[in-house]
Amino acid sequence: MKKKIVVLTGAGVSAESGINTFRDADGLWEGHDVMEVASPQGFARNPELVLDFYNQRRKQLAQVEPNAAHMALAELETSHEVTIITQNVDDLHERGGSTNVIHLHGELLKARSVNNEHTVLDWKKDLNLGDLSSEGDQLRPHIVWFGEMVPLLETAANIVEQADTVIIIGTSMQVYPAAGLVNFAQPGTPIYFIDPKPSISENDFENLTIIKDTAASGVPALVARLK
The missing domain is CATH 3.40.50.1220 (TPP-binding domain)
Incomplete structure (x- = not known):
């Protein structure tokens, strides 16, 4: 049965x-404080750093099986x-x-609107400032960050x-x-x-x-x- x-x-x-997992090295994830790259506050402070961080994670994912x-x-x-x-x-x-x-x-190979969590797109390439949803909002990684x-x-x-x-x-x-x-x-x-x-x-x-x-x-x- x-x-x-x-x-x-x-x-x-x-x-x-x-x-690599951030648990492995004193709360750092690939050398970054997790709150820098995995929190809404970190994204608000330095969106380019956060977008680049997940672009690197996406590239790494493509190389593993x-x-x-x-x-x-x-x-x-x-x-x-x-x-x-x-x-x-x-x-x-x-x-x-x-x-x-x-x-x-969440999922690394998806992106979502910063203003509408229901607008989720498949996303396998780099995600940059200026990449917008159909509503005209900036896209962010479709990841549940700390505090969300x-x-x-x-x-x-x-x-x-x-x-x-x-x-x-x-x-x-x-x-x-x-x-x-x-x-x-x-x-x-x-x-x-x-x-x-x-x-x-x-x-x-x-x-x-x-x-x-x-x-x-x-x-x-x-x-x-x-x-």
Whole structure:
């Protein structure tokens, strides 16, 4: 019988494809204070710096490939109903073959109007000052910055609530509100946590199994079991 499997993924999944995460180096992201490049205040102060920062991230994304974890999660769709809820802004889950991905923190390959968050465009090239929406407003990266609402959070919570199984991969479980999503799982729902340095213990949640492994190694092994 097909089960509803909900997968919560964080930066650890993308890191194994070669995408740097700001958690790795004292709160700096590619040498920048995250508040400079990932907050509305930073964008207001220096929009050119922020646009250039995400242009570099877009170029970096074009040079990396999905890893074994992305591929295994796509394969899981052949036997179960899989929804991926990711904190990652890259498209590696989609490129790996997953068809049902919710991006909590936005998407690097999209841009949106500074004045209308519903005007969202596909955007794979550089984004510059003077690039305007059809309404004539400056475009900005379609990224949820610090201090901004996470619009898909309620949708994600409803999906976790209906899960038969929850898998957590490559996230510290420290970044709220995303970290709170696991609390929406029904009592007794099996939860798997894959991380080489787990930040939680099996006493923290009922029915929790910790797999102390990297995403690229631990996810394919778990998928083989679940299939």
